[in-house]
Amino acid sequence: MTATQGNLAGLSRFIFRxxxxxxxxxxxLVFAAVTGIAAFDSRFVLEDAWQGVFFVGIPTVVASVxxxxxxxxxxxxxxxxxxxxxxxxxxxIVIVFLVGAGAxxxxxxxxxxxVLDALLVSLAGIFALRxxxxxxxxxxxxxxxxxxAGIQTAAAGVLLxxxxxxxxxxxxxxxxxxxxxxxxxxxxxxxxxxxxxxxLLALMCVLYAGAVWLFLVLLDRxxxxxxxxxxxxxIQGFIGHIAEGTRELENFFEELGExxxxxxxxxxxxxxxxxxxxxxxxxxxxxxxxxxxxxxxLPERVAQEADGLAFPPHxxxxxxxxxxxxxxxxxxxxxxxxxxxxLDYTEQATPGRRVQEGDASLLGQGIGDDALMISTFAxxxxxxxxxxxxxxxxSEARAGSxxxxxxxxxxxxxxxxEGDDLGHVVPGSQRSFDMIDGAGxxxxxxAADQQGKLHCGVAWDETDWVPQEGIGPLGIRxxxxxxxxxxxxxxxxxxxxxxPGLRDEIIAALDGVxxxxxxxxxxxxxxxxxxxNQVGQALPSEELIALIADLTERAIDDLxxxxxxxxxxxxxxxxxxxxRTETLASTANAVVSLGGALAVTFLLTIxxxxxxxxxxxxx
Numbered sequence: 001m002t003a004t005q006g007n008l009a010g011l012s013r014f015i016f017r018x019x020x021x022x023x024x025x026x027x028x029l030v031f032a033a034v035t036g037i038a039a040f041d042s043r044f045v046l047e048d049a050w051q052g053v054f055f056v057g058i059p060t061v062v063a064s065v066x067x068x069x070x071x072x073x074x075x076x077x078x079x080x081x082x083x084x085x086x087x088x089x090x091x092x093i094v095i096v097f098l099v100g101a102g103a104x105x106x107x108x109x110x111x112x113x114x115v116l117d118a119l120l121v122s123l124a125g126i127f128a129l130r131x132x133x134x135x136x137x138x139x140x141x142x143x144x145x146x147x148x149a150g151i152q153t154a155a156a157g158v159l160l161x162x163x164x165x166x167x168x169x170x171x172x173x174x175x176x177x178x179x180x181x182x183x184x185x186x187x188x189x190x191x192x193x194x195x196x197x198x199x200l201l202a203l204m205c206v207l208y209a210g211a212v213w214l215f216l217v218l219l220d221r222x223x224x225x226x227x228x229x230x231x232x233x234x235i236q237g238f239i240g241h242i243a244e245g246t247r248e249l250e251n252f253f254e255e256l257g258e259x260x261x262x263x264x265x266x267x268x269x270x271x272x273x274x275x276x277x278x279x280x281x282x283x284x285x286x287x288x289x290x291x292x293x294x295x296x297x298l299p300e301r302v303a304q305e306a307d308g309l310a311f312p313p314h315x316x317x318x319x320x321x322x323x324x325x326x327x328x329x330x331x332x333x334x335x336x337x338x339x340x341x342x343l344d345y346t347e348q349a350t351p352g353r354r355v356q357e358g359d360a361s362l363l364g365q366g367i368g369d370d371a372l373m374i375s376t377f378a379x380x381x382x383x384x385x386x387x388x389x390x391x392x393x394x395s396e397a398r399a400g401s402x403x404x405x406x407x408x409x410x411x412x413x414x415x416x417x418e419g420d421d422l423g424h425v426v427p428g429s430q431r432s433f434d435m436i437d438g439a440g441x442x443x444x445x446x447a448a449d450q451q452g453k454l455h456c457g458v459a460w461d462e463t464d465w466v467p468q469e470g471i472g473p474l475g476i477r478x479x480x481x482x483x484x485x486x487x488x489x490x491x492x493x494x495x496x497x498x499x500p501g502l503r504d505e506i507i508a509a510l511d512g513v514x515x516x517x518x519x520x521x522x523x524x525x526x527x528x529x530x531x532x533n534q535v536g537q538a539l540p541s542e543e544l545i546a547l548i549a550d551l552t553e554r555a556i557d558d559l560x561x562x563x564x565x566x567x568x569x570x571x572x573x574x575x576x577x578x579x580r581t582e583t584l585a586s587t588a589n590a591v592v593s594l595g596g597a598l599a600v601t602f603l604l605t606i607x608x609x610x611x612x613x614x615x616x617x618x619x
Contacts, residue, residue, distance in 0.1 A: 024084035025064050028091050032057030035095050038102075055159055056091065056098075063087035063152035067130075071148040076138025078148070086133055090126035090152055097122035120197060121610050124204035127153040128606075131212050136235040142213050153205065157198060204610055211602050229255050249293055250325040257324040258577030262317075264335040265406045265568040267372060268343055269308065269456050269479075272563050276308035278458050278479050279340075280372065282406050283332045284315045284387060285575065288322040288524045295323035296524035298332070299494060300473050305333050309458045311477055311492050313374075314411040314522040316390020318383075318424060321575045328573045335571035343565035344368075349454035352481065352488030352515050355442040358434030363517045365481055365488060366446035367454070370404040370566035373397060373442060374490070374517045375435055378413035378503045382423040382431070384522075385409045389425055389432040396436050397443030404566045407439065410519045414497040414534060455482040457558030459551040469539040470495045472523040476548060480513060480555040487559075489516035489552050496522050499536035502544075509545045512556050518548075 036052015037045055064084035071078040101118030130149040134140060138148075216232065223231040229252065237249030267280035287298040303310035323329060346368035354363045359380050364373035375385070375393070390407060397405045414423055425431050457480045465471035474494035481488050489510055503518045510516050526533045536544065 019081065019085065021064060021080040021084035024081075024088040025061055028060040028064070028084075028088045029053055029057045031088075031091060031095060032060065035098065038099065055156075056094065058159060059152050059155035060087045060091040062155040063090070063130075066151050067134075067148045070151065071134060071138055071140075074138075074140065074144055074147065076134065076140060076148070078134060078137050082137065086130060087152055090130060093126050093129070094119070094122045094156075097125075116197065120201045120204065121607070123153045123156055123201060124208050124610070127205050128208035128212050131209055132216070135212070135216065136232050139232060139236065142209060146209060150205070153201075157201060161198060204606075207609060208606055211606050215599070215602055227256060253289075253294060253322075253324040253576065254574065256576060257574040259572060260321065260575045260577075261570050261572055262321065262332075262575075263568050264332060264339060264571050265404060265566065266336050266339040266343070267367070267370075267406050267564060267566045268340060268345075269454075269562050269564045270345065272347070272561060276306070277456055277562055278308045278311060279306040280311045280313070280406060281306070281336050282313060282315050282408060283336065283571065284317050284321070284390060285323055285332065285573065286317045286319055286321045286384065287314070287522050288319055289576075293524075294325060295329055295332075296527075297326070298323075298329055299521040299523045300525075301329050301333060302336070303474055305336070309460055309477060309479070310474075311479060311490070312474075312521055313408040313492055313519040316375075316385040316393065316407060316409045317387045318385070320577060321387055324574045324576065328575075331571050331573050335569040339567040339569040342567045342569075344567075345563040345565040347453055347561070347563045348451040349481065349483050349564065350446050350449040350451050351483045351486035353442065353445055353449065354515055355438050355445065357438030357441060359431050360434035360438045362435075362438045362442045363488070363515060364442050364446055365483070366402070366449060366451065367564045367566060368451075369402060370406070371397065371402050371443065371446050372406050372408075372566075373439060374408040374410050374519060375438070376410035376412055376503070376517065377423070377425070377431060378410070379501060380423075381413055381415045381500060382411075382425060383414050383497065384411070385425040385435065386427055386432070388427045389435060392427075392432075393436045393439035396440035399440060400443035400445075400447040402443050402447055404568050405439075405443070406566060408519060410503075410517055411496075411522050412498045412503040412518050412520055413500055415500055452484040454562055454564060455559045456480065456562040456564075457482075457555040457560065459554035459558060461547060461551055463547065465539050467526040468533075470526050470533050470535045470537055471539065472521065472525045474521065474523075476544075476551060478548065478551040478555045480552065480559060482559055487513040487556065489513040489555070491516060491518045491548055491552070493518065493520050493535050494523050495520045495535035496524065496526050497534045499534050499541070502536040502541055505541065506545050506548050509549045510552050511549070513552065516552075 032052045033049040034052070035056050036050065037048045064080070064087045067083040067087065068078045068080045071083070097118045098115065101115045105114050127150055130152065131142070131145055134145040134149045135142065138145065220231045223229055223234070233252045233255065234249075237252040262284045264281070264283040266282075268276055269278040270276045281302045283298070285295055285298070287295045289296065299312040302312040323332075348368055350366035352363060352365050354361065359377050360375055361378070362373055362375045364371050376382075390409070394405045394407045397407065425435065458478065460475065460477045462473070462475040463471055465475075472494035474492075476494070477492045479490045481490070491506065497520055498518070506518050507516045520535060
């Protein structure tokens with residue numbers, strides 16, 4: 001992950017789930033009641049609370065109920081949960097404006113009319129915000145989006161017109177006047193409303209709508225020029241994902257995707273002629289981009305398909321090889337199943353062997369004519385290994401008379417998202433050649449080593465740790481391979497990289513084995529919390545080390561004769577594509593920065609225009 005991609009991944013800190021619509025409505029009514037007590041001054045507190053509910057809460061309830069209904073009738077896809085949360089947020093904006101204006105009017109020379117002006121500005125402001133969200137989520141044109149977007153502002157305006165008597169000039173029928181003109185029921189704070197104020201509100205809404213349109217046009221330009229898609233596609237998908245966990249973001253990624261052919265390698269270990277004991281599955285894709293979007297939950301899906309204890313470590317692939325949709329995971333699993341059905345088992349394997357080449361350290365074992373290899377740059381810092389580097393390293397390893405090579409990126413030592421170079425192993429770098437040369441040297445050594453009977457033992461603990469603490473649902477898994485008395489431990493942690501030095505501490509604490517390597521799955525389940533959240537960052541390292549040591553002992557106790565087989569199959573999937581991730585990240589980061597500055601500029605401009613309108617009209 002580059003620094004640019006890290007900034008994009010940082011958007012994961014905004015991920016949450018929208019509450020149920022009735023929860024948002026309940027909070028809206030409570031906030032409205034409290035606002036009524038603070039803003040109105042009638043004889044009874046309950047009457048103040050009721051007036052707050054009526055004048056502040058009712059428009060929110062109307063918007064909560066009506067927005068999604070109207071939007072869906074117009075062909076949109078705003079859900080009741082999102083509509084209610086949006087209405088609640090807009091109510092809070094109105095409350096902040098009213099409370100702030102009230103405090104200013106008390107502490108300064110501003111008259112009570114200042115509070116009314118602030119109310120009108122806030123009503124126009126929430127219309128603009130709702131317009132932006134509706135256009136992003138439902139992809140309506142501006143005139144169509146204005147219909148559901150204007151419900152909350154319109155409801156508030158209707159109540160104001162009825163309870164301030166401004167409708168009386170429009171009503172000739174006495175019965176209608178009785179029901180639709182009730183100024184005697186309104187609190188005195190609202191008696192300053194005049195018919196011209198509604199004209200000003202309408203004018204400000206038109207101006208604010210124009211500002212929203214111009215804002216979106218300016219933000220959309222870099223997306224269309226560099227990626228050929230609209231920023232609204234990204235906003236729509238991102239809002240759907242953070243608010244309700246939908247798959248809309250995958251539709252956006254699918255438009256960007258490119259076809260790729262990726263190897264899927266399977267190593268199965270079973271009791272002789274019997275049930276499977278362990279299964280290593282390594283598709284050369286990256287389990288991202290975040291949460292369960294794309295291949296983010298690939299490790300758990302792999303584990304669900306295996307008969308034995310599944311080991312889905314991290315492959316040599318970066319974010320350009322993120323799957324665009326979760327549907328692509330099915331293609332990967334199908335290829336893995338095909339490879340599994342073609343396995344030829346053997347009881348022969350070499351003892352574990354480690355090779356050090358420059359910064360790269362590789363641990364591996366030959367299994368028949370195939371080999372399992374794990375590469376790490378620890379104690380140095382490294383993140384993802386580029387797809388081309390992994391392919392070259394595996395090819396170099398096979399040059400030593402090996403057939404299949406399951407080459408794992410241990411992904412076990414990184415210093416987070418600091419600096420411009422976050423340890424991505426790219427083609428042409430010194431570390432890429434260290435890894436390639438090391439794989440070739442290890443391949444030759446394993447092909448020449450004497451083989452003996454393979455024994456295997458496994459152990460697993462789901463752990464009590466959760467994604468917020470950097471551990472995914474697969475917990476911690478340990479496999480110990482023993483050949484001619486030489487024991488090699490393979491530790492797999494369901495997490496995304498590790499704190500510097502932790503890998504070495506874990507290996508030093510393992511007794512009863514001759515060598516070991518610690519791997520992470522690179523699951524992006526843990527990155528719905530924040531962009532980093534590495535193993536050891538949030539949980540106590542002493543407890544983690546003690547658990548892994550205990551699991552290793554249990555795996556040693558589980559050692560028994562086994563046979564193993566390895567095979568590979570290619571899968572045709574859609575991934576982000578070469579350089580598309582960096583382009584997306586750069587564009588998104590630029591738009592986030594530009595959008596913030598533009599938003600502030602537009603906000604100051606329209607507020608200045610609003611003040612000018614009030615000064616010119618004398619309102």
